[in-house]
Amino acid sequence: MPTHIAAGLGTANSTYNPSVQATEQTVTLHSETIFEPGLPCADNPTRLLLSDKLDGNFLTSCLGAIQNPNLNGVLKFSDGTTSNYHISILTAERVEGHVVARATGTINNGPYAEATINRLGIRLAGNVTACLTGGGVSNSTGAEVVIITGP
Numbered sequence: 001m002p003t004h005i006a007a008g009l010g011t012a013n014s015t016y017n018p019s020v021q022a023t024e025q026t027v028t029l030h031s032e033t034i035f036e037p038g039l040p041c042a043d044n045p046t047r048l049l050l051s052d053k054l055d056g057n058f059l060t061s062c063l064g065a066i067q068n069p070n071l072n073g074v075l076k077f078s079d080g081t082t083s084n085y086h087i088s089i090l091t092a093e094r095v096e097g098h099v100v101a102r103a104t105g106t107i108n109n110g111p112y113a114e115a116t117i118n119r120l121g122i123r124l125a126g127n128v129t130a131c132l133t134g135g136g137v138s139n140s141t142g143a144e145v146v147i148i149t150g151p
Contacts, residue, residue, distance in 0.1 A: 003150035005112055006049050008039035012144040014123055016060075019136030020097055024061040029054065029071070031121075033144040038078055041148075047111070048078040052119070052146055054103075058090070062131035066092035066101065073105070073117070075148075083110035085117050097125035097137035112148055120145040 010033040017028045031054040038048025056071035071087040085107045092101035103119040123140035130137050 004042050005115060005148040005150055006039045006041045007147040008035055008049070008145070010035040010039075010052065010144050010146065012121060012123065012142050014140045014142075016138055016140075019138040020060055020062055020094070020125075020131070021136045022062050022131065022134065024059055024064075026057055026068075027060050028057045031055070031144075033146065035146075039146075041077075041111075046079075047081075049075060049146070049148075050078055051076045052144065054087070054119075056087075060094060062097050062137070063094055066090060066094065066099070069103075071103065071105075075107070075110070075117075077111060081111050083107045083112055087119075097131040097140075098128075099123045099140065107148070112150065115148050115150045118147040118149075120147075 012033040014031040033052040038050045041047045054073040058069040059067040069090040075083040085105045087103045087105040089104040101121045107115045121144045123142040125137040126139040
């Protein structure tokens with residue numbers, strides 16, 4: 001059974017370049033989640049998870065599944081340390097530019113190397129009618145649940 005390390009809810013902002021359109025295309029993502037207050041880690045309660053940045057690209061459009069993800073992230077802790085991770089599984093669906101996603105990956109280095117990270121995100125498009133009116137979605141805001149478990 002995995003060991004719980006940290007879990008909690010943060011406020012997330014994402015940008016897409018080029019903007020998500022009706023036609024499927026490769027989009028570059030930059031997403032940052034801030035945990036306020038920081039999330040305490042079970043093995044070291046004085047170490048708080050402060051933020052989670054995720055960057056990369058995938059194939060997407062205003063409607064349907066997100067495909068071919070190439071995503072890497074960085075967790076930042078209150079003691080100044082960071083952990084890099086790679087997302088290996090992404091299940092995500094867009095509806096008129098809004099997205100619900102579940103991502104799973106492995107932490108590569110830093111605190112909790114070899115641990116599993118699970119992310120559950122919900123994002124509302126910055127322009128909620130952009131996809132309905134033929135425009136594009138270049139940013140979104142929402143929430144991210146992050147769960148880290150040890151091997």
